[in-house]
Amino acid sequence: MCKVITWNVKGLKSPQKRIKILRYLKCLGPDIVLLQETHLVEADFLRMQKLWVGRALGSSAVDGRSGVLTLIHKSFACKILSHEADEAGRLSLVHLEHNGNSYSIYNIYAPNNDNNYFFASLADTVQHSAGPFTILGGDLNSVVDPLLDRKSTLPSQLPTRSSDKINYGKVSHLSTYEMEVISEVDGWLPVVTHKKREYNRILIAQLKH
Structure with missing residues (x-):
């Protein structure tokens, strides 16, 4: 470990x-x-x-x-096998070998606009690039309960959870690789002003073939 x-x-x-x-x-x-x-x-x-x-x-x-x-x-x-990075400063993927096992480590910084394309592309990358042991970490700019954590008075502006594409494999992108969610919480971070609160979604999961 x-x-x-x-x-x-x-x-x-x-x-x-x-x-x-x-x-x-x-x-x-x-x-x-x-x-x-x-x-x-x-x-x-x-x-x-x-x-x-x-x-x-x-x-x-x-x-x-x-x-x-x-x-x-x-x-x-460990031995670094390869490194891949996108051109938008939002994804870094390191393949390495440790104790005879191969690991794929994803460092993710998702857009803050619940970008469906980003998560669909990420899910596709995971499907084709993930190794036997995979770690996905980072800031998904998402929350567990959008209705609770991102309130809006307009129904048309209620947020969706595009990140579900990577978290739960509800779409075909993760038909080969399914993710078993062990724990999922919202972490609330202290800020200077009491009029604002910041959040980050914490996902603890393991990828299984």
């Missing part, structure tokens, strides 16, 4: 913030870290790799927004 942490960091362009984030992560002792909304580009990945002392693989931000980065600690004995 390995220890994995996922975190939407809301930007890492500040050198001071990068140091603070990495210092805190090192205290937690993870093997793998999945960071979202980094705002970093490929030129920044090497800087992060030197500070982290391990591997840093990601997808570059577009127009100073989005961006994901996967950090693998040097103490985690």
Whole structure:
């Protein structure tokens, strides 16, 4: 088993913030870290790799927004087999080998507009690229109960859950790979103002053939 942490960091362009984030992560002792909304580009990945002392693989931000980065600690004995990244800064896929087993690690930063195309494409990617052991982590920008967590007075604006395409395999995209959901909760994050609350959907699942 390995220890994995996922975190939407809301930007890492500040050198001071990068140091603070990495210092805190090192205290937690993870093997793998999945960071979202980094705002970093490929030129920044090497800087992060030197500070982290391990591997840093990601997808570059577009127009100073989005961006994901996967950090693998040097103490985690593994062989990187391949790395794939999209062009929108929303998906990084690392294939690696650890203790004789192959792992596929998806770092996901979904659009905040419940984008049906994104989740359909992601489901298709999982179907064709997932290994025997698969980890999906990140910020899905989705919630467990849309009617409760994203209220609207207009019926036409009530949100859907496009992320169900990847979470439950309700469509044909996941006919080969089905996901067994172990736990699913909304994590509420503290914010400065009491007039606003932020959420993130936490999905604990395993992929089965």
